[in-house]
Amino acid sequence: xxxxxxxxxxxxxxxxxxxxxxxxxxxxxxxxxxxxxxxxxxxxxxxxxxxxxxxxxxxxxxxxxxxxxxxxxxxxxxxxxxxxxxxxxxxxxxxxxxxxxxxxxxxxxxxxxxxxxxxxxxxxxxxxxxxxxxxxxxxxxxxxxxxxxxxxxxxxxxxxxxxxxxxxxxxxxxxxxxxxxxxxxxxxxxxxxxxxxxxxxxxxxxxxxxxxxxxxxxxxxxxxxxxxxxxxxxxxxxxxxxxxxxxxxxxxxxxxxxxxxxxxxxxxxxxxxxxxxxxxxxxxxxxxxxxxxxxxxxxxxxxxxxxxxxxxxxxxxxxxxxxxxxx
Numbered sequence: 001x002x003x004x005x006x007x008x009x010x011x012x013x014x015x016x017x018x019x020x021x022x023x024x025x026x027x028x029x030x031x032x033x034x035x036x037x038x039x040x041x042x043x044x045x046x047x048x049x050x051x052x053x054x055x056x057x058x059x060x061x062x063x064x065x066x067x068x069x070x071x072x073x074x075x076x077x078x079x080x081x082x083x084x085x086x087x088x089x090x091x092x093x094x095x096x097x098x099x100x101x102x103x104x105x106x107x108x109x110x111x112x113x114x115x116x117x118x119x120x121x122x123x124x125x126x127x128x129x130x131x132x133x134x135x136x137x138x139x140x141x142x143x144x145x146x147x148x149x150x151x152x153x154x155x156x157x158x159x160x161x162x163x164x165x166x167x168x169x170x171x172x173x174x175x176x177x178x179x180x181x182x183x184x185x186x187x188x189x190x191x192x193x194x195x196x197x198x199x200x201x202x203x204x205x206x207x208x209x210x211x212x213x214x215x216x217x218x219x220x221x222x223x224x225x226x227x228x229x230x231x232x233x234x235x236x237x238x239x240x241x242x243x244x245x246x247x248x249x250x251x252x253x254x255x256x257x258x259x260x261x262x263x264x265x266x267x268x269x270x271x272x273x274x275x276x277x278x279x280x281x282x283x284x285x286x287x288x289x290x291x292x293x294x295x296x297x298x299x300x301x302x303x304x305x306x307x308x309x310x311x312x313x314x315x316x317x318x319x320x321x322x323x324x325x326x327x
Contacts (some may be wrong), residue, residue: 005038005310006070010057010085011077012045013098015210019048023098024210025142025234026077032143032303041071045081054084061087072314073119079111086117092317094120094309099231099252100180102131120313122306124231125253138309141232141253143302144294148214149241151291157219168200168282171220171244173213173235175206182226182269189224189274196279217242222281226269227251237297240290245281247274263288
């Protein structure tokens with residue numbers, strides 16, 4: 001193993017010029033790893049191109065096994081890319097699972113198989129660790145980019161985004177078309193809340209650059225989450241970093257993230273209860289102290305933890321080769 005780790009990152013979710021909102025935290029993590037001294041090549045599998053992109057990636061993986069040593073290991077993000085990475089046999093594999101690739105009934109079936117056949121597993125929550133059925137899995141939530149997600153004056157943010165100053169804005173920072181995010185329930189909850197306060201408005205934000213999302217988190221009054229399942233929802237930690245109140249169902253590790261932060265509320269996945277908790281958050285009338293909660297677990301902290309995983313996997317592989325050679 002060289003002093004400077006050489007890593008091939010394989011991912012089918014990464015921000016591009018056409019889709020700047022496509023899991024930008026993966027980009028942040030890659031850049032944080034580079035800042036820690038990793039030499040990283042990126043293999044982006046464009047899932048929007050369908051089978052052709054996966055076929056090209058599969059062929060490239062097969063060729064890796066035949067070429068001279070170029071990397072120390074392969075780090076795949078998302079279960080499907082872990083399956084691609086397994087097509088080569090030269091390098092150890094670390095897979096970061098992001099949520100649905102272990103928790104969704106269909107994608108999770110693939111993810112559970114992948115988790116069994118790779119060298120290192122990183123998950124976002126204890127629930128995902130149980131789903132992976134790997135007692136040695138590492139729980140390392142994606143780190144917050146604190147350069148972008150930081151408290152910023154609400155009025156200034158609204159002016160920059162062209163938002164009304166007198167409305168009470170409820171942020172939904174996901175694509176409403178993603179059924180798992182339950183926009184239908186959120187929309188009904190906001191309609192109920194509007195019966196008491198006509199100034200309340202739901203603001204869906206998606207496919208936007210990370211910096212724009214951060215600005216919306218400073219501009220809005222509260223963020224709402226009603227997902228069927230989550231690993232460790234990044235948007236909740238980003239909202240906390242911006243001191244934005246959060247109303248969320250008890251999913252993933254949200255309970256642990258928000259803790260007893262004043263202005264943040266857990267709710268049932270029911271429109272009436274979500275509407276009631278939104279009312280409480282809006283009555284609170286202040287930003288939270290959430291930034292203090294998430295400050296220690298930024299993208300740099302996350303990169304440090306991943307580096308430890310890399311070295312553990314490589315050390316284990318070295319010991320196995322040494323023992324095999326002694327037989």
